Amino acid sequence: MAFSELLDIVGGLGRFQALQTVALVAPILWVTSHSMIENFSATVPSHRCWVSLLDNNTAQVSVPKVLDPGTLLTISIPPGPNNEPHRCRRFRQPQWQLLNTNTTATNWSEAATEPCLDGWVYDHSTFTSTIVTKGSPILMSSVLLLSHQWDLVCDSQALKPMAQFIYLAGMLVGAAVYGPASDRFGRKLVLTWSYLQMAVLSTATAFAPTFPVYCLLRFLLACALVGVMMNTATLLIEWTSAQARVLVMTLNALGFSFGQVLVTAVAYGVRDWNLLQLLISAPSFLCFVYSWWLPESARWLLTTGRLERGLHELQRVAAINGKRTAGDTLTIDVLLSAMQEDLSMNQAPSSLGSLLHTPELRLRTCLSTLCWFAFGFTFYGLVMDMQGLGSNIFLLQGLVGVVDIPAKIGSLLLLGCLGRRPLQALSLMLSGLCILGNVLVPHELGALRSALAILGLGCMGTAFTCITIYCGELFPTVLRMRAVGLGQMAARGGSCLGPLVRLLGTHRPALPLLIYGTVPVLIGLAALLLPETRNLPLPDTIEDLQNQAVKKATQSSQGHTVLHSTRL
Structure with a gap:
């Protein structure tokens, strides 16, 4: 008897699994919100230099009332690209000669200009405040807290992508920390701590007094978000039967899609970034409270020798699933008999180096890590710059989420029909080909380019659904969180590099798309070397993997023998 048989006794797909899925997937919506919020909270609105003639009420008295704001703007701000008011320069002195009909606006370059020494005036028609502009005051607990003006424009415009890089680097660090921590201290404990960290840090971010503090809070928040994502997926996998594993993991992946919407x-x-930050932060406190009800992974408890607690959790799940009588038949002796091989193998300490212990593990580790990297690199490279894809960021962000939903629902069917390996390879390659197709489409066909980009991101959503399921099935229980943590590190490393690739567009505009498309195509081809895990029980030890490999080799050998005999 193995753990899969113990799970069948207490129920591998019942009321408990339904409640657990709802409880674990709901926070994923807010996790995604935190990742995508800067598409809105960090939007760069139209702006120009502050000038006394236009923006100082006391100075208006010295200006003839016959002059309208447009005229005052002409003599105060030089024209920039597209004949719009320059965003980063102003005239040192009003250029009254520009009011002469015989003087052309092209003569402005001869006049002395200066940077925006007194700040900027922003267009608040879309957002009343963002982290780029001066925030609005928030009244909370009868204390007035004012957000500071950071002005992340002109000479400081590089600070915005720096903030995104710091956030994504936090995810990389979180994956490195929370993977081993979950294997050592348990999935539930780390998940509960991550919920609390997410709630406190995201709330504090809304009141960040300075930009460096904002970046620090976002870095720590990103660490917590990875802890939530990793342990959510692992708990769902380890508490669900093999037949229903694809269903619950697809629902988990859909949480990210609905989160974008x-x-x-x-x-x-x-439209105020402070209030927006608070609204998406508040539900995390509720998640922290009810997470104490969630049971620890019995599979992890048993494989780490915590038999009494593992028995308690199994009986608890049996009661929720209406199988209390079956759960009462379980005893310590039954668990010892069922997990004897697993417990004996647990005497050897597991570490990150154990993922390279055998050729089979090395192959799985390297290829699954590359699949994670391809997702992070391509997805975040494109989706973290929605403003660069078009003017209506609400429509673009919503479309990415909406297209992602049928893609992931379709993956539920395809995983059962095609299997894990073919779908993983196909989704990565199709995503890359859609992005590469944009290189051949003229810029004038903006709608077609956007459609191909959204379709490519939809295929990448399918790839993400597949790798979250696939990675959990490729590795044994004693190494699963380390493998998932390594994969998350690869994904976050790719996400850190993804936005930086956009800088290459200043040299060759098509180069970023070529790189974004080529990487998933090549890694998709490499994914064909992975073993198929459809309908196989979750391995608990390294020996389980070796037994599966021997069994597969034996069946393949027998198949070739039968085929040869038939031909004779």
């Missing part, structure tokens, strides 16, 4: 809807209704 959710943050778009909330941002559309709330």
Whole structure:
């Protein structure tokens, strides 16, 4: 008897699994909101230099009332690209000669200009405040807290991508820390701590007094978000039967899609970044409270020798699933008999180096890590710059989430029909080909380019659904969180590099798309070397993997023998 048989006794797909899926997937919506919020909270609005003639009420008295604001703008701000008011320069002195009909605006370059020494004036028609502009005051607990003006424009415009890089680097660090921590201290404990960290840090971010503090809070928040994502997926996998594993993991992946739609809807209704940050932070406190009800992974408890607690959790799940009588038949002796091989193998300490212990593990580790990297690199490279894809960021962000939903639902069917390996390879390659197709489409066909980009991101969503399931099935229980943590590190490393690739567009505009498309195509081809895990029980030890490999080799050998005999 193995753990899969113990899970069948207490119920591998019942009321408990339904409640657990709802409880674990709901926070994923807010995790995604935190990742995508800067598409709205860090939007760069139209802006120009502050000038006394236009923006100082006391100075208006010295200006003839016959002059309208447009005329005052002409003599105060030089024209920039596209004949719009320059965003980063102003005239040192009003250029009254420009009011002469015989003087052309092209003569402005001869006049002395200067940077925006007194700040900027922003267009608040879309957002009343963002982290780029001066925030609005928030009244909370009868204490007035004022957000500071950071002005992340002109000479400071590089600070915005720096903030994104710091956030994504936090995810990389979180994957390195929370993977081993979950294997050592348990999935539930780390998940509960991550919920609390997410709630506190995301709330504090809304009141960040300075930009460096904002970046620090976002870095720590990103660490917590990875802890939530990793342990959510692992608990769902380890508490669900093999037949229903694809279903619950697809629902988990759909949480990310609905999260993109959710943050778009909330941002559309709330145009102040402080209030938007608070609204998506508040539900995390509720998640922290009810997470104490969630049971620890019995599979992890048993494989780490915590038999009494593992028995308690199994009986608890049996009661929730209406199988209390079956759960009462379980005893310590039954668990010892069922997990004897696993417990004996647990005497050898597991570490990150154990993932390279055998050729089979090395192959799985390297290829699955590359699949994680391809997702992070391509997805975040494109999706973290929605403003660069078009002017209506609400429509673009919403479409990415909406297209992602049928893609992931379709993956539920395809995983059962095609299997894990073919779908993983196909989804990565199709995503890359859609992105590469944009290189051949003229810039004038903006709608077609956007459609190909969204389709490519939809295929990448399918790839993400597949790798979250596939990675959990490729590795034994004693190494699963380390493998998932390594994969998350690869994904976050790719996500850190993804936005940086956009800088290459200043030299060759098509180069970023070529790189974004080529990487998933090549890694998709490499994924064909992975073994198929459809309908196989979750391995608990390294020996389980070796037994599966021997069994597969034996069946393949027998198949060739039968085929040869038939031909004779």
